[in-house]
Amino acid sequence: MSTKQQEKDFLAHYNVHDHDIPLSCVDVVIFTIIKDQLNVLITQREDFPFKGNWAIPGGFIDINQDKDIEQTAQRKLKEKTGYDAPYLEQLGATGNNTRDPRGWSLTVTYFALVNADNVVFGKDSCWCELNDGGIIQEKLAFDHALLIKDAFQRLKNKTQYTTIALHVLPPKFTLSELQKCYETILGGKLNKSGFRRRIIKSNVIEEIKGESKQTATRMAQLYRKSDDELHFYLREIYPTFS
Amino acid sequence: MSTKQQEKDFLAHYNVHDHDIPLSCVDVVIFTIIKDQLNVLITQREDFPFKGNWAIPGGFIDINQDKDIEQTAQRKLKEKTGYDAPYLEQLGATGNNTRDPRGWSLTVTYFALVNADNVVFGKDSCWCELNDGGIIQEKLAFDHALLIKDAFQRLKNKTQYTTIALHVLPPKFTLSELQKCYETILGGKLNKSGFRRRIIKSNVIEEIKGESKQTATRMAQLYRKSDDELHFYLREIYPTFS
DNA sequence: ATTAATAGTGTACTAAATGCACTATTAATT
DNA sequence: AATTAATAGTGCATTTAGTACACTATTAAT
DSSP: OOHHHHHHHHHHHHOOOOOOOOOOEEEEEEEEETEEEEEEEEEESSSSSTTTTOOOEEOOOTTTTTBHHHHHHHHHHHHHOOSSEEEEEEEEEEEEESOTTTTSSEEEEEEHHHHHOGGGOTTEEEEEEOOOSOSSSBBSHHHHHHHHHHHHHHHHHHHHHSGGGGGGGGGGBOOOHHHHHHHHHHHBBBHHHHHHHHHHHOOEEEEEEEEEESSSEEEEEEEESSSSSBBOOSOOOOOBOO | HHHHHHHHHHHOOOOOOGSSOOOOEEEEEEEEETTTTTEEEEEOOSSSSTTTTTOSSSOOOOOOOSHOOOOOOHHHHHHOOOSSOOEEEEEEEEESSSOOSSEEEEEEEEEOOGGGGOOOOOTTTEEOOOOOSOOOSSSSSSTHHHHHHHHHHHHHHHHHBBBBGGGGGGGSBBOOOHHHHHHHHHHOOOOHHHHHHHHHHOOEEEEEEEEEESSSSEEEEEEESSSOOBBSBBBOOOOBBB
């Protein structure tokens, strides 16, 4: 029998369930900024284990419905937020024999950045504020508190050298609003003129000619994103905490 | 019946195999530098599918043997290289319904950096040079060519703002050798005095007092790592390609 | 009209790169 | 023995992109 035929036979009789294998899930940490505070979307679990507890959106990969893991993440996000095209990035995989009482479990975590105005909640979901350490007050299911902490760290890091914070803003925004987002994520103050020079030079936003917005004191120029791609800076920016 | 008892019952009767779930593997891209060329470790597959083809080391998570995915990666690395404490970092997860003929498959890819002198090959393994694009000449099993390409990109990026390249060197090395590693990975030339200032200032290496090495022309000071942790620079270094 | 607050700009200073020229050492060549 | 070639190692001028801080502009509230 040819090798090719042998391989065909092998595949014909292959059965995933002949082996002990881990559970595989996808979880999504969804960030937004509300009233100058970083928030994470949490949702109440409908089923065991941890029924009734708060958790981040996620669940099993549905191999009949999802063609890849990114699609699983998109699906979860859409279910909980109605949101279609957010910033979505894979954080990494966590897999061990302790995180899930059902057994050896592997999860791929994604993190998303959304503008809160565009979110339509599914039932049993809400925003939850992050404190300084990135840890949520509520008791969360599984290792979700840790996943959030890691996602928050990644978000902070990327905020220092990319234009990622643009993705929490509505379509039109002022430079001060953008700076405030950076400061909220980083937990410190940025220098105004330096920040503006940096953002303008990176070419990721453009003035909306003739449109401005009344702030508490005076008019401010409105801007829009000119590109949805992240811009990577060669240097990090860092806030002062004084 | 209490919720707690219900949960207990649920878990007692839970069976992973009641659902259609993906295969879960871990793959490892192992880099080294040999004669100023970046190499990747490949190994010949013993079983179907792709029996006899070249692939990067990897395989199923063994939920009875591995307590977490990092351990799976370490195990694979040890099997193929005899190597114990290399630089090992998770690259990310790839999961879809096309990468494995056995069905929906999820793999967590790690990449490792080793010093070639310390490697003891398992059978059926060898080093394979990367060309400019990072693509290997051989036809590789699964999507392994893509995994290597992504790992190579990550390695290049990290070389621009961390001290990662230290991990391909033997315990004692000269600054020129270190610079050459950086240049090999980046595919360009670095400025000598700038490179030295940067490395020295980062405090990750130290002179071995009184030890030097004869190079092609003259003696060169030997250094050792003073820390196995990566140092992250605030600015990227970038090579010239002239 | 004055004040307070935020929008927005200008400029000096600084850190850490690049670019390039220079000196030092040693094997190989003559 | 002197010269050459090649790489080790240093020094300094320039450039880039930050920080720090002071200044002007605009508008609501007093």
